[in-house]
Amino acid sequence: MYKLYGRPSSGSLAVQVVLEEAGLPYERIWVGREAADVARFRDTNPTGRVPALVLPDGTVMFESAAMLIHLAVSHPQSALAPQLGSSRHATFLQWMVFLSANVYETALRIYYPARYSTRGAADAGVIRAQGMEDFCTHLALIGNGLGPYVLGADYSIADVYLYMLVSWYPEEKTALYARAPKLQAHAKLVAARPAVVKVEADHAQ
Numbered sequence: 262m263y264k265l266y267g268r269p270s271s272g273s274l275a276v277q278v279v280l281e282e283a284g285l286p287y288e289r290i291w292v293g294r295e296a297a298d299v300a301r302f303r304d305t306n307p308t309g310r311v312p313a314l315v316l317p318d319g320t321v322m323f324e325s326a327a328m329l330i331h332l333a334v335s336h337p338q339s340a341l342a343p344q345l346g347s348s349r350h351a352t353f354l355q356w357m358v359f360l361s362a363n364v365y366e367t368a369l370r371i372y373y374p375a376r377y378s379t380r381g382a383a384d385a386g387v388i389r390a391q392g393m394e395d396f397c398t399h400l401a402l403i404g405n406g407l408g409p410y411v412l413g414a415d416y417s418i419a420d421v422y423l424y425m426l427v428s429w430y431p432e433e434k435t436a437l438y439a440r441a442p443k444l445q446a447h448a449k450l451v452a453a454r455p456a457v458v459k460v461e462a463d464h465a466q
């Protein structure tokens with residue numbers, strides 16, 4: 262049994278979708294936002310951030326992209342990533358790291374801008390504005406190559422990750438879709454997957 266620590270509509274959503282897609286048994290645990298909840302959670306995940314995934318043997322993982330890749334590679338029968346070692350797997354890894362290192366990171370600058378300056382809230386406005394610009398630039402780079410999925414015709418967990426990150430765009434998405442029109446059709450395709458419907462309903466409760 263896997264244990265997934267998360268919060269509604271946070272980075273745990275993609276991991277939960279992949280657990281569902283692969284048909285793996287798991288327990289979903291919400292982490293509270295109060296200081297005491299986070300302090301307790303640090304006993305499990307020293308970063309204090311969600312998601313955290315506890316593997317069936319008790320190993321604790323943090324970093325969402327690492328969890329997604331681990332789940333796909335450990336359950337190849339689910340066909341959620343190309344064959345390990347193939348050139349398509351190399352391309353898959355490239356996009357997973359791109360999404361984690363650039364898109365997810367930029368989302369954090371949008372949602373926690375005061376953390377990114379020694380002047381704290383004084384610089385939050387400009388940091389957030391640059392974060393929005395960078396978020397769109399990164400998403401346009403991956404979005405304009407969709408066909409319809411990140412890896413062309415084949416759905417993979419990179420699509421779940423991309424879908425979740427696009428959903429965090431904090432404003433009406435017209436401006437984003439104008440820069441990367443294929444992202445809109447991609448979001449429709451991924452949103453219709455039964456695993457995504459189920460997990461989004463869980464997170465909406």
Ligand SMILES: N[C@@H](CCC(=O)N[C@@H](CS)C(=O)NCC(=O)O)C(=O)O
Pocket residue numbers: 271272273309310311312323324325326361365369
């Ligand atoms: N690089 C980490 C980022 C995790 C992260 O920042 N999670 C956010 C939620 S999506 C969080 O826990 N925010 C609360 C905080 O930073 O205090 C990952 O991919 O798992």
